[in-house]
Amino acid sequence: MDPSRRCRRERLRSTAxxxxxxxxxxxxxxVAGPAVAARGDEPCVLxxxxxxxxxxxxxxxxxxxxxxxxxxxxxxxLAFPDAEPTTxxxxxxxxxxxxxxxxxRQASYGKFALxxxxxxxxxxxxxxxxxxxxxxxxxxxxxSAYLRDAVAAADERVDFTRYDIVYLVAxxxxxxxxxxxxxxxxxxxxxxxxxxxxRRVVTVFEQHPPDRNVLAHETGHVFDLPDLYHRPVDGxxxxxxxxxxxxxxxxxxxxxxxLFGWHKWKLGWLDRRQVACVAGTGETSLTLHPLSAxxxxxxxxxxxxxxxxxxxxxxxxxxxxxxxxxxxxxxxxGVLIYRVxxxxxxxxxxxxxxxxxxxxxACWDRSVYPPLADAPVQEGETFTVPGxxxxxxxxxxxxxxxxxxxxxxGV
Numbered sequence: 465m466d467p468s469r470r471c472r473r474e475r476l477r478s479t480a481x482x483x484x485x486x487x488x489x490x491x492x493x494x495v496a497g498p499a500v501a502a503r504g505d506e507p508c509v510l511x512x513x514x515x516x517x518x519x520x521x522x523x524x525x526x527x528x529x530x531x532x533x534x535x536x537x538x539x540x541x542l543a544f545p546d547a548e549p550t551t552x553x554x555x556x557x558x559x560x561x562x563x564x565x566x567x568x569r570q571a572s573y574g575k576f577a578l579x580x581x582x583x584x585x586x587x588x589x590x591x592x593x594x595x596x597x598x599x600x601x602x603x604x605x606x607x608s609a610y611l612r613d614a615v616a617a618a619d620e621r622v623d624f625t626r627y628d629i630v631y632l633v634a635x636x637x638x639x640x641x642x643x644x645x646x647x648x649x650x651x652x653x654x655x656x657x658x659x660x661x662x663r664r665v666v667t668v669f670e671q672h673p674p675d676r677n678v679l680a681h682e683t684g685h686v687f688d689l690p691d692l693y694h695r696p697v698d699g700x701x702x703x704x705x706x707x708x709x710x711x712x713x714x715x716x717x718x719x720x721x722x723l724f725g726w727h728k729w730k731l732g733w734l735d736r737r738q739v740a741c742v743a744g745t746g747e748t749s750l751t752l753h754p755l756s757a758x759x760x761x762x763x764x765x766x767x768x769x770x771x772x773x774x775x776x777x778x779x780x781x782x783x784x785x786x787x788x789x790x791x792x793x794x795x796x797x798g799v800l801i802y803r804v805x806x807x808x809x810x811x812x813x814x815x816x817x818x819x820x821x822x823x824x825x826a827c828w829d830r831s832v833y834p835p836l837a838d839a840p841v842q843e844g845e846t847f848t849v850p851g852x853x854x855x856x857x858x859x860x861x862x863x864x865x866x867x868x869x870x871x872x873x874g875v
Contacts, residue, residue, distance in 0.1 A: 753767060818839065
């Protein structure tokens with residue numbers, strides 16, 4: 465969470481254009497796994513690297529649960545001796561669900577269901593909330609004590625063997641709770657409960673009601689997705705320069721929080737038939753269907769992502785973004801272009817949106833980063849990507865709502 469979050473929240477109330485960032489700690493070591501939706505010998509597939517939350521997708525890292533079919537998540541509510549809760553577990557659960565499950569159902573085209581299991585009673589922690597020193601860059605010893613105490617206190621009531629994901633939700637009104645500390649914690653050495661290793665938990669310290677889409681962002685880390693924001697060295701300045709509104713892993717306040725098509729390919733929600741690998745030097749013409757549009761029943765869903773290889777560890781990704789589903793509040797429809805680097809770690813700019821209209825801004829009253837709010841190439845426009853020379857022409861719209869796109873890779 466951004467250390468200046470209180471000021472930024474005031475700005476959000478008036479402009480709805482704020483991002484309070486989230487972060488994840490170092491993940492467990494990478495282990496080779498089976499291919500997800502791509503083969504490593506395909507020209508547009510980036511290999512997974514040792515970078516934290518690498519966006520290579522030739523193999524899946526089995527240290528993380530795959531978001532396919534159904535995963536069960538337990539939500540445990542923690543109270544402290546120094547505060548009497550003023551709300552109920554039921555009210556807090558309703559802050560996050562079904563909204564978070566709905567987000568992933570839409571993003572995955574129904575391929576993934578996040579099934580929550582909120583506990584009905586508060587679990588009493590053994591120490592006051594102020595004893596744990598809860599904050600964004602948390603002292604490791606106090607953080608470990610908090611996590612050990614929480615799991616031990618809940619173990620009598622919770623059978624951890626039943627769940628794939630653990631959410632620890634602190635009483636938002638306890639005096640020691642700092643909402644900037646919400647994040648995913650990955651353990652070098654797992655905790656143990658009910659004979660099961662717990663390798664990561666989502667620690668939730670949100671106010672009531674919480675920030676929008678905050679749990680979708682954190683759950684994305686559970687699925688090995690990186691932070692896409694830019695964290696200034698001194699903690700001051702703009703956090704949204706890399707991707708703006710265009711993915712919940714960049715900002716939970718974004719107008720177009722749908723996960724990028726590259727993320728969906730990594731997670732297995734797009735299959736190879738829906739990805740066009742554009743190679744050679746000639747022009748390729750194709751129809752891109754809006755990324756957030758639902759897949760027609762019985763149909764493959766059409767091409768949702770085009771990819772141009774630009775280097776050993778980099779590609780250009782091209783997708784259509786329209787006002788539907790998770791993107792229903794987006795600022796500008798069109799064909800979005802972004803760079804992907806497999807060697808960049810979470811928070812280090814693994815994705816950067818290319819601005820097709822660098823001289824203009826849009827949606828100043830709503831966007832988290834107006835310079836990128838009008839980034840997509842729009843109907844009738846042609847744009848050449850600086851540095852790569854790839855030309856993208858958006859010819860027209862089809863009757864079904866797709867975008868006719870002509871792509872010519874740079875030499």
